[in-house]
Structures are given as C-alpha cells and as structure tokens.
Amino acid sequence: MSYTYVLKLVYFLVALNAITGCIGDNKQFANQPQSSVEQLNNISTAIKKVKKLAPNYVTEVSYPFVITGDLALKQMKFWRRKIQRSQRALKKQFFRSDPSQVIIIWLFKSEASYTENNQRLWGFIPDTPYGYFDPSNKRMVMNIASGGGTLTHELVHPYITQNFPESPLWFHEGLASLYERSRYSGGYIYGMNNWRLASLTALTKAKASPNLSTMMSSGDGFYGKDRETSYAKARYLMFYLQSRRLLKRYYRTYRDSVANDPSGIKALLEVTNESNISSLESKWVKFVSRQHL
Numbered sequence: 620m621s622y623t624y625v626l627k628l629v630y631f632l633v634a635l636n637a638i639t640g641c642i643g644d645n646k647q648f649a650n651q652p653q654s655s656v657e658q659l660n661n662i663s664t665a666i667k668k669v670k671k672l673a674p675n676y677v678t679e680v681s682y683p684f685v686i687t688g689d690l691a692l693k694q695m696k697f698w699r700r701k702i703q704r705s706q707r708a709l710k711k712q713f714f715r716s717d718p719s720q721v722i723i724i725w726l727f728k729s730e731a732s733y734t735e736n737n738q739r740l741w742g743f744i745p746d747t748p749y750g751y752f753d754p755s756n757k758r759m760v761m762n763i764a765s766g767g768g769t770l771t772h773e774l775v776h777p778y779i780t781q782n783f784p785e786s787p788l789w790f791h792e793g794l795a796s797l798y799e800r801s802r803y804s805g806g807y808i809y810g811m812n813n814w815r816l817a818s819l820t821a822l823t824k825a826k827a828s829p830n831l832s833t834m835m836s837s838g839d840g841f842y843g844k845d846r847e848t849s850y851a852k853a854r855y856l857m858f859y860l861q862s863r864r865l866l867k868r869y870y871r872t873y874r875d876s877v878a879n880d881p882s883g884i885k886a887l888l889e890v891t892n893e894s895n896i897s898s899l900e901s902k903w904v905k906f907v908s909r910q911h912l
C-alpha cells in the first residue's frame with residue numbers, strides 16, 4: 620500500500636465524519652444504507668479500479684466521488700474543491716443524503732484527450748463532446764476544457780436519484796440543467812441564464828402556449844424529438860421558481876406528493892398559488908421573454 624494511498628484513506632475517514640444526514644429514506648431505491656466501513660471499501664475499490672486502468676493518474680476523493688483523469692495534481696485539486704462546493708450547496712438546498720454508490724469522475728484536459736481516452740478505456744466515442752454520466756457503470760466522464768457546466772449538471776443527477784427516486788426525467792433534467800451556468804452565494808447555488816434560452820425565443824415571441832403540462836407529463840418521452848425544447852422548458856421552469864424563491868419548496872412538495880401527483884403539476888399550482896396551468900403558463904412566458912444572456 621503506497622503512502623499516497625494511505626493518505627487517501629485517511630482523508631476519506633476524515634471526510635466521512637463530515638457526512639450529514641442519513642441514507643435510507645427512499646421508498647423504492649435499491650441502494651441500502653451503508654456503514655462507514657462499506658463506504659471506505661467502495662472508495663478503495665474505485666481507486667484500485669482507476670490505478671488498474673490508468674496507473675499514472677492522480678486520484679482525489681470527495682465522497683461519494685473518486686476524481687481522476689489526465690490533469691496535473693494542482694488542477695485535480697482545483698476541480699475537487701469545485702465539486703465539493705457544488706455538493707455542499709446542493710445538500711444545503713435540497714438533498715439530505717449523498718448518493719450511496721461510489722462514482723468515478725474522469726476529467727480529461729482537452730477534447731482530443733477526452734475522445735482518445737473514451738476510446739482507449741471504454742471502447743467508444745461519445746456522441747457529446749462535453750461529457751456524460753453513465754449511471755450503470757457508475758462513471759462520469761468530462762472534457763473539462765469545455766468548463767465545469769456539464770460537470771455540475773451531471774453531479775445533480777445522482778443526488779436526485781438518491782433523494783427523490785420517483786423523479787421523472789423532466790424534473791431530473793430541469794434541475795440538473797439549471798446549474799449548467801451558475802453562481803454561488805452564502806453557500807447556495809443559483810442558476811443563471813444560459814444558451815438554452817435560445818430554444819424558447821420563437822415560442823415566447825409567438826406568445827404560443829408553452830404546453831408546460833405536456834412537457835411535465837411526458838415521462839420517458841422527454842427524450843423524444845423535441846428534446847432540446849423540452850430541456851429548455853424544464854430548465855426555465857426551474858429558473859422561474861428560483862426567481863420567485865419557490866424552488867426549494869417546490870422540490871419538497873413535489874417529492875412528498877409524487878405518488879398522487881406523478882407529473883408535479885398539482886405541486887406546481889400549489890406552490891405558485893395558481894388555480895390552473897394556463898394562468899401559470901402565461902406568467903412564465905412573460906418571465907422568459909424578459910430574460911437575456
């Protein structure tokens with residue numbers, strides 16, 4: 620066992636003490652509460668996996684993430700601090716529990732290295748040049764030269780899965796994409812306007828119905844042919860709630876009533892104090908039309 624490896628384990632034991640909340644309040648989630656020893660073993664297994672695949676890569680830990688890639692140690696520590704800041708803010712705002720699965724985050728220094736290493740390590744070239752999360756293989760892979768936006772987006776997904784396992788895709792992608800461009804204040808994270816606004820311009824100019832209720836009821840169809848517009852609608856619905864300081868309340872209300880309100884429309888009307896979806900939609904359209912990058 621190398622000195623660096625021992626240091627990692629010591630670091631992880633310290634980090635474990637900082638874990639707040641408890642794991643296991645989920646209704647239908649396969650993940651079971653784990654003891655500190657199990658968590659430590661899982662981290663240790665993930666680090667060994669990295670060392671086997673890429674012996675020269677440095678590793679950093681921010682539980683439940685093992686962070687690695689072809690960056691220099693200083694850069695890796697920089698991104699570990701960014702990841703920790705996002706985790707702290709997400710937990711302060713929304714989530715009681717960390718994901719109970721250890722996830723390896725691979726950070727590559729350029730698009731060329733990202734493409735090359737995906738091919739070398741996992742035998743394929745991803746269809747996105749920015750990064751992706753592969754939950755079944757407990758792996759996030761980023762072209763970190765494109766910035767930290769995709770990384771923050773992907774970090775949100777395992778937190779939702781752990782804490783709101785019944786969440787439909789629209790809520791997953793709406794909240795995750797809200798933080799693609801973000802700022803931090805007082806330990807909280809806030810989404811800012813981003814490129815997804817462009818997808819809504821034609822819609823708001825025409826003052827056409829945004830059909831938010833259709834998007835919210837789309838289930839797995841969220842990833843269908845109007846995918847880009849659906850992402851933009853979901854993101855900007857989150858952004859609207861954030862601007863009205865209702866996002867945290869909406870998350871909790873929706874999570875707690877999802878059995879009777881799978882789409883989240885009833886919870887949306889309740890927290891916004893609207894009697895029907897069309898009055899909310901017309902306010903939302905006006906709000907979106909005032910936004911700019």
Ligand SMILES: [Zn+2]
Pocket residue numbers: 772773776791792795796
């Ligand atoms: Zn996503």
